[in-house]
Amino acid sequence: MPDLDASFAALADPTRRAILARLADGEATVQDLARPFAISQPAISRHLKVLEEAGLIETRIEGTSRPRRLRPDAMAQLWDWLGQYRALWEAQFQRLDAVLDSLPPDLAPDLAPSERTPQ
Amino acid sequence: MTTQLQTVLDGDTDIILRRDFSHSPAKVWRALTEPALIRQWMAVEGHPMTRCDFDPRPGGTFHFEWEGPDGNSFFFSGPVLDVRAPHHITHVEHFNGDPAMAARITTDLAATGTGARMTMVMRYENAEARAAAIASGMTDGMDEVYARLDGLKID
Numbered sequence: 001m002p003d004l005d006a007s008f009a010a011l012a013d014p015t016r017r018a019i020l021a022r023l024a025d026g027e028a029t030v031q032d033l034a035r036p037f038a039i040s041q042p043a044i045s046r047h048l049k050v051l052e053e054a055g056l057i058e059t060r061i062e063g064t065s066r067p068r069r070l071r072p073d074a075m076a077q078l079w080d081w082l083g084q085y086r087a088l089w090e091a092q093f094q095r096l097d098a099v100l101d102s103l104p105p106d107l108a109p110d111l112a113p114s115e116r117t118p119q
Numbered sequence: 120m121t122t123q124l125q126t127v128l129d130g131d132t133d134i135i136l137r138r139d140f141s142h143s144p145a146k147v148w149r150a151l152t153e154p155a156l157i158r159q160w161m162a163v164e165g166h167p168m169t170r171c172d173f174d175p176r177p178g179g180t181f182h183f184e185w186e187g188p189d190g191n192s193f194f195f196s197g198p199v200l201d202v203r204a205p206h207h208i209t210h211v212e213h214f215n216g217d218p219a220m221a222a223r224i225t226t227d228l229a230a231t232g233t234g235a236r237m238t239m240v241m242r243y244e245n246a247e248a249r250a251a252a253i254a255s256g257m258t259d260g261m262d263e264v265y266a267r268l269d270g271l272k273i274d
Contacts, residue, residue, distance in 0.1 A: 024251040095160035100142040
């Protein structure tokens with residue numbers, strides 16, 4: 001079971017979020033991951049260690065190759081945890097509430113009573 | 120009435136959003152489909168929409184575009200498949216025109232005793248595509264989430 005506080009701390013870094021987004025497309029080696037970033041392979045390896053300790057990714061051993069991949073359960077749990085905040089979507093829907101409040105009242109009921117469903 | 124947003128991962132491919140509004144489906148429909156109104160609530164702080172087109176008819180298209188923090192623009196666009204105003208719309212959403220990043224989005228508005236309940240189902244091709252969408256959403260949105268978290272009281 002991933003440590004969710006460690007997961008969130010791991011995600012506080014934009015490079016680690018970019019690595020995670022890349023791994024969401026499929027597994028990759030340190031060399032693959034270092035290529036798009038202007039940082040060294042040892043620096044990437046340190047980021048991968050943080051992500052692995054947070055339970056977000058895992059290492060597969062294949063001969064001398066050590067590809068990293070996302071842990072599928074980690075993504076679902078991270079989503080659940082992030083969902084508690086819902087900061088972005090909810091902020092947008094609150095702006096939508098304000099737009100609705102500014103509209104004039106309906107000229108006519110838009111629904112027949114038979115269409116209404118109880119709350 | 121609860122206005123709290125519910126977000127659920129459903130099965131391997133779906134993300135479901137549910138939210139209640141204290142206005143009729145007809146009004147919520149207008150705010151979801153009229154560009155002049157969409158611009159008012161879809162603009163993110165510091166990122167005004169630079170383009171907002173929506174032709175909410177079967178065979179129509181939409182294009183929502185913003186200027187990002189680095190000066191690069193990003194957009195969502197795609198075809199409108201099915202419309203039954205003011206209760207239902209199905210459209211396909213591509214991110215930055217990439218056919219590989221597609222979600223089929225079904226939006227339903229049901230009348231409640233006090234307003235409307237919106238249920239939005241975002242369906243991806245497979246589990247990997249959904250994971251990629253979540254991860255890239257995190258990449259794009261997390262700085263703002265962290266900024267907002269600083270101002271939130273978390274119990």
